[in-house]
Amino acid sequence: MPRKKLVRRVGLSALAFVLVAVVALSIFAISTVRQPFPQTGGTLEVEGLSGQVQVSRDARGIPTIYADTATDLFRAQGYVSAQDRFFEMDLRRHITAGRLSELVGASGLQTDRVIRTMGWRRVAEAELPRLAPETRQYLQAYADGVNAYIRAEGSAASMSLEYRLLATRNPDYRVEPWSPVDSLAWLKAMAWDLRGDYDDELTRARLSRGGRTPVSQINLLYPPYPYERNLPILSSDDWKPRSADATSQAAAPVPAVASALRAPTTQSALDRTASAIEAIPATFGKGEDIGSNSWVVSGSRTTTGKPLLANDPHLSLAIPSIWSQVNLQCRTLSTSCPFQVSGFSFSGLPGVVIGHNQKVAWGFTNLGPDVTDFYLEQVTGDTYLRDGQQVPLQSRTETIKVAGGADVPITVRSTVHGPILSDAVPSVEEAGDRVVVRGAPQSSSFAVSLAWTALTPGTTADAIFAMDRATSWQEFRSAAELFAVPSQNLVYADTDGHIGYQAPGVIPVRRSATSGAPPGYWPSPGWDSQWDWRGTVPFDEMPYAYDPPEGYIVTANQAVTAADEPFLTTEWDAGFRAQRIRELINGAGKVSPQKMSDIQGDVRNTFAPMLSERLLQVQVDDFTAQAQLLLRDWDGSQPSGTGRDSASAAYYNAVWKHLLEYTFDELPNDIAPNGGSRWMVVMEQLLKDPDNDWWDDRTTPGVVEGSGEILKRALVEARLDLARELGKVPATWRWGRLHQLELTHQVMGDPSLPEVVRSIFDRGGIELGGGSSIVNANGWDAAEPGYAVTSGPSMRMVVDLSDLDASRWVNSTGQSGHAYNAHYADQINAWVANEPFPWPFSRQAVSDASDVELTLTPPGSPAG
Numbered sequence: 001m002p003r004k005k006l007v008r009r010v011g012l013s014a015l016a017f018v019l020v021a022v023v024a025l026s027i028f029a030i031s032t033v034r035q036p037f038p039q040t041g042g043t044l045e046v047e048g049l050s051g052q053v054q055v056s057r058d059a060r061g062i063p064t065i066y067a068d069t070a071t072d073l074f075r076a077q078g079y080v081s082a083q084d085r086f087f088e089m090d091l092r093r094h095i096t097a098g099r100l101s102e103l104v105g106a107s108g109l110q111t112d113r114v115i116r117t118m119g120w121r122r123v124a125e126a127e128l129p130r131l132a133p134e135t136r137q138y139l140q141a142y143a144d145g146v147n148a149y150i151r152a153e154g155s156a157a158s159m160s161l162e163y164r165l166l167a168t169r170n171p172d173y174r175v176e177p178w179s180p181v182d183s184l185a186w187l188k189a190m191a192w193d194l195r196g197d198y199d200d201e202l203t204r205a206r207l208s209r210g211g212r213t214p215v216s217q218i219n220l221l222y223p224p225y226p227y228e229r230n231l232p233i234l235s236s237d238d239w240k241p242r243s244a245d246a247t248s249q250a251a252a253p254v255p256a257v258a259s260a261l262r263a264p265t266t267q268s269a270l271d272r273t274a275s276a277i278e279a280i281p282a283t284f285g286k287g288e289d290i291g292s293n294s295w296v297v298s299g300s301r302t303t304t305g306k307p308l309l310a311n312d313p314h315l316s317l318a319i320p321s322i323w324s325q326v327n328l329q330c331r332t333l334s335t336s337c338p339f340q341v342s343g344f345s346f347s348g349l350p351g352v353v354i355g356h357n358q359k360v361a362w363g364f365t366n367l368g369p370d371v372t373d374f375y376l377e378q379v380t381g382d383t384y385l386r387d388g389q390q391v392p393l394q395s396r397t398e399t400i401k402v403a404g405g406a407d408v409p410i411t412v413r414s415t416v417h418g419p420i421l422s423d424a425v426p427s428v429e430e431a432g433d434r435v436v437v438r439g440a441p442q443s444s445s446f447a448v449s450l451a452w453t454a455l456t457p458g459t460t461a462d463a464i465f466a467m468d469r470a471t472s473w474q475e476f477r478s479a480a481e482l483f484a485v486p487s488q489n490l491v492y493a494d495t496d497g498h499i500g501y502q503a504p505g506v507i508p509v510r511r512s513a514t515s516g517a518p519p520g521y522w523p524s525p526g527w528d529s530q531w532d533w534r535g536t537v538p539f540d541e542m543p544y545a546y547d548p549p550e551g552y553i554v555t556a557n558q559a560v561t562a563a564d565e566p567f568l569t570t571e572w573d574a575g576f577r578a579q580r581i582r583e584l585i586n587g588a589g590k591v592s593p594q595k596m597s598d599i600q601g602d603v604r605n606t607f608a609p610m611l612s613e614r615l616l617q618v619q620v621d622d623f624t625a626q627a628q629l630l631l632r633d634w635d636g637s638q639p640s641g642t643g644r645d646s647a648s649a650a651y652y653n654a655v656w657k658h659l660l661e662y663t664f665d666e667l668p669n670d671i672a673p674n675g676g677s678r679w680m681v682v683m684e685q686l687l688k689d690p691d692n693d694w695w696d697d698r699t700t701p702g703v704v705e706g707s708g709e710i711l712k713r714a715l716v717e718a719r720l721d722l723a724r725e726l727g728k729v730p731a732t733w734r735w736g737r738l739h740q741l742e743l744t745h746q747v748m749g750d751p752s753l754p755e756v757v758r759s760i761f762d763r764g765g766i767e768l769g770g771g772s773s774i775v776n777a778n779g780w781d782a783a784e785p786g787y788a789v790t791s792g793p794s795m796r797m798v799v800d801l802s803d804l805d806a807s808r809w810v811n812s813t814g815q816s817g818h819a820y821n822a823h824y825a826d827q828i829n830a831w832v833a834n835e836p837f838p839w840p841f842s843r844q845a846v847s848d849a850s851d852v853e854l855t856l857t858p859p860g861s862p863a864g
Contacts, residue, residue: 033760033820036160038083041852045859046079047148048141053856055080058849060837061815061823064327070134070337071141073328074350076856078145078178081324085347085817086149087160088320089182090175091747092348096185097121101402104747105169109408112400117412117424118455120192124184127457135462139180142350146178161819162748165757170403183349184461187485190346191454193290193315194486197370197520197571203671205374205523213666217693222570223681225559230575231582232559233489233501238545241563290315290791291557291573293600293775294363295581296491296499298551299802303592306802307493310596311354311363312793314777319743319763319825320347321813323795327841328352328468338469342841344795344809347817351464354797356807356841359471360494361799365555367487369507369568370519371453373533375417375526376446384415384447385527393420415449417526422448449526451533453506458484463504473500473546480504481539489555495801501553502544503560507537507568518570537566554581556775574677576606576773584775596798597808601834602775607680608636608652614687615655618711627651627719627730640736640769649735650726653771654718657782659683662710666698675782677773736767739780741789743813743828761819766832768792776834796836805845808836 040057053076054066063080067073082089094100098116100108128136149159156163156175166173200222207213225232292313299306315322323344328351330337343355354364383390394414399407413420459482466479476492480502483490487505492498513524513531524531543560545553558575560568584599585591612631620628630648638649660673663686673679686692690707697705719730726733745761768789770776778792793812800806810831816823830837840849 032164033161033818035158036818037821038080038818040083040854043855043857044152045861046076046145046856047151047859048075048144049856049858051858052861055854055856056846056850057852057854058840058846059851060826061821061851062325062327063815064329064342064840064846064850066329066331068331068337070330070339071137073330073337073339074138074141075145075148077326077328077350078142078147079149079856080145080326081142081347082146082149082159082178084815085320085324086146087162088746088817089146089178089348092186092189092346093178093182096124096189097182098398098400101400101405101408103170103173103403104166105403106405107750109400109402113408113410114421114424116398116400116410117419117421118450118452119412119419120188121181121185123455123457124181124188127184127461128180130457131459132462135465136180138350138465139183139461142183143178143180150175150177160817161760162745165748173403186346186348187460188454191485194366194368194488195372195452195454197368197372197569200571201370201372201374201520201523204521206668206671214693220685220692220694221678221682223678223685224570225572226574226681227559227562230558230579232561232575233553233555233578234543234545234548234561235550236562238501238548238550239543239561239563241561241565242541290366291368291577291777292363292365293556293577293581293777293793294365294489294491295552295554295556295585296363296493296501297585297591297596298499298547299497301551301585301591302802303590304800304802306495306497306800307361307499308591308593308596308801309356309361309363309491309493309499309799310600310797311365311491312600312777312796313354313364313366314779314791315794317741317743317789317792317794317812318746318749319761319813320817321794321811322346323811325809325811325815326352327846329843329846333358341468342839343797344811349464351468353464356799356804357468357471358804359496360467360476360492361801362467362476362493363491363797364488365491365557367489367503367505367560367568368557368571368573369487369505370571371485371487371506371508373417373451373508373510373520374421374523375415375449375451375531376523377415377417377420377449377526379413379420379447386416387527387529391416413447415526417449417451417532418455419450420447421450448523451508453508453536454485456506458506460484473498476500477502477544489557489560491553491555493799493801495804497801498547499553500544500546501548501555503542503568504539505542507542507566508533509535509537509566519567521570541566552582552585554578554585556581574681574773576677576680577775577777580604580606580775593798593800593806593808597796597834597836599775600793600796600798603638603769603771605636605638605649605652605771605774607677607684607773608638609634610684611656611680611687612636612652615711615715618708618715620712620715624716624719627722628715630730630733638735638769638771638774640734640739640767642734644731646735646769647731647733649769649771650722650733650738651718651730653735653738653780653787654722655714657787658717658721659710659714660782662697662713663694666694669783672783675772675780679782680773734767735769738787739768739771739778739789740764740787741766741768741778741792743825763813763825763828766828768832793831796831796834797839798836804841805839807839807841809839810836 049072051068056064065076094103098112100111153159207218294311296309302308324347327342328339330339341352341357343352345353378385382393396412399409463479463482470476470479483504484506490502492500510519510533512519514522556578557573558578559572588595630651634648637645639646664673695707695710742764748761768778770778772779778789780787781790795811797809811827812831814823814826840846
């Protein structure tokens with residue numbers, strides 16, 4: 001055979017082999033990826049059902065579940081939730097139980113140590129028997145549905161692709177049955193990420209160490225709420241406190257720090273506590289941009305003649321989304337089956353958390369009250385000082401199992417206030433003695449314990465089901481009274497035309513241990529019981545409003561009222577988002593459903609024009625001036641695409657980032673300014689004081705800078721940075737090129753994993769407009785490199801109480817948790833464009849939207 005033909009034949013044979021191999025590998029990969037996809041059509045037998053359940057899914061895979069009994073309804077929800085998102089559910093219960101290391105190995109050890117110290121699951125276990133009987137019944141039915149799925153699938157590998165990949169490091173992993181406590185414990189994670197003030201309490205104490213930062217300078221970093229410019233949720237006409245002679249704690253000036261906080265021993269414990277807290281995954285998110293928008297407009301101000309309600313919670317953005325969509329329908333409403341409710345829930349939790357039923361709609365924003373306090377404890381051996389006596393510490397030993405590693409035992413110590421959180425991370429330095437506390441020398445070392453309302457069993461699970469079935473304002477308020485943690489701003493509307501607001505939650509009552517400071521502003525001496533919590537605020541004294549004369553209610557994490565009591569916190573969002581929403585409502589005439597949606601997509605930075613005006617007064621070189629001109633006649637809009645506004649936004653945010661960096665260069669990296677609303681008010685105040693010490697650059701000894709030098713430096717460096725990043729011509733800059741979202745899987749998005757693995761699960765390069773303290777709140781952290789989106793509207797909904805089928809909703813990713821499933825990422829583009837989908841609710845609308853139907857039957861039934 002001629003050599004050329006031989007080479008050709010060999011080459012063709014080799015090519016054929018490669019093609020066959022590629023096809024075989026592709027078939028294997030596709031079959032492996034597709035194996036966990038759920039059956040969504042036909043008929044399935046599900047253990048425990050008493051009758052047939054219909055599951056109708058629309059074009060985005062969102063299920064509507066029809067059942068004849070409440071237990072069948074929630075049993076089916078458990079089964080369907082597990083079909084769509086079981087790995088996410090399993091991951092969440094491992095996190096909340098302090099057992100993450102069992103699933104992912106040693107990388108979860110620090111998380112487990114801190115959560116075991118706080119005892120999230122132990123609290124959930126104590127909470128379950130205290131719940132209403134019907135709540136326990138619904139939780140058990142949901143767990144039964146999940147367990148029916150687990151038994152039907154048989155192995156972890158058939159449930160989710162993640163398990164196949166984790167098997168390389170954890171081959172012996174076995175899925176455990178689901179329990180009601182697994183569902184309850186997830187509420188602790190929500191409460192943890194949405195708690196208020198504890199970060200700032202620790203930060204103030206750390207900055208005060210040894211007097212290194214004068215208290216007067218610390219106070220400038222925590223300005224009072226700007227009531228004169230950004231209105232609170234409720235006016236004095238909407239709500240008045242019960243006591244007419246209350247004294248304002250919120251407005252109290254903060255004097256000197258208690259001398260205890262200047263001691264090295266205290267600081268060591270506080271630093272260890274801060275490190276421990278950082279170890280906990282921010283499942284819902286963290287930082288100033290974790291909040292929400294929600295507002296409701298009365299029918300007198302809408303085009304429909306009935307209320308309209310909007311909500312978009314601002315949380316961390318990942319894939320799959322935090323939220324799961326569901327429509328739960330009893331075929332016939334009755335006292336034994338009272339649910340026709342649709343909206344957003346969490347995988348692993350039965351019921352609907354935010355949404356509407358046949359009569360009532362509601363939305364949440366984070367109230368953010370101060371529900372955590374740190375106590376300094378004088379510990380000696382196995383005792384701690386308490387009112388002049390040494391009393392025994394509570395102590396327990398737990399064992400953390402680590403996949404692929406040895407077990408790790410830990411000892412958890414607690415005082416009357418709560419767990420000693422400074423134990424959760426090994427000490428980095430020996431604690432000293434001779435500590436001065438409130439002017440008196442002490443010989444004891446300090447530990448730091450945490451008092452937190454969520455560590456006491458509560459009734460939030462009862463509240464969720466009560467809201468789901470509420471049909472009036474009175475029933476809704478009764479449900480809100482059960483909502484313990486995390487405390488939320490609740491907005492309400494009903495089909496009869498009423499609107500309302502309620503602040504619920506367990507709010508501690510206590511005195512401040514530092515004279516003149518608000519309660520909880522600084523850590524308190526734990527050895528003196530006079531600084532302990534003295535109960536909680538009665539529900540009837542919590543702010544609320546019903547059909548306020550203004551005709552609308554806006555909540556966006558701003559101050560609730562200007563009233564003096566009850567004391568909730570001093571750490572409000574500064575209210576720029578809330579005030580912008582008010583302006584848009586007031587300027588709209590009659591508000592339409594489309595206008596409600598448009599407001600959710602508003603990208604105006606209302607603080608930017610003020611700072612831009614000051615920046616335009618700074619004299620700069622010609623090269624910098626080319627960019628500086630972008631700020632002239634700019635209204636603060638921050639779109640993602642091309643055009644002058646986008647270019648202006650890119651430059652402005654680069655200047656803002658550098659301005660914060662140069663002004664607050666003394667602050668440690670982990671508490672550097674993130675650029676949120678508080679820092680906008682801080683900067684506004686500092687610009688009125690051009691010689692303030694914060695302007696001075698401590699890296700230039702012998703030279704004292706003022707505001708002019710720092711503003712100029714920020715303008716120049718921002719111009720140079722963007723020239724390198726986006727090109728030399730400012731007009732071509734685009735905010736979206738800088739401000740991008742990377743949707744990462746909570747486990748498989750780990751940067752230590754190979755990119756080929758991460759690419760299966762992650763979706764990224766998503767250009768977004770908006771920004772921090774903007775209604776379209778795609779937040780970013782000015783303290784971190786770049787401008788990557790760190791949080792945003794995790795979902796959006798607009799409920800039309802004149803026609804519930806005309807309501808609209810969109811999730812940030814998709815309904816499915818299975819990579820490459822058609823519904824894994826199919827809502828991203830609509831979410832980015834702020835184009836929500838129709839939200840069918842009635843039987844006819846659901847039928848019209850149905851894409852596929854599945855019948856769940858009891859084993860052995862004729863239909864099965």
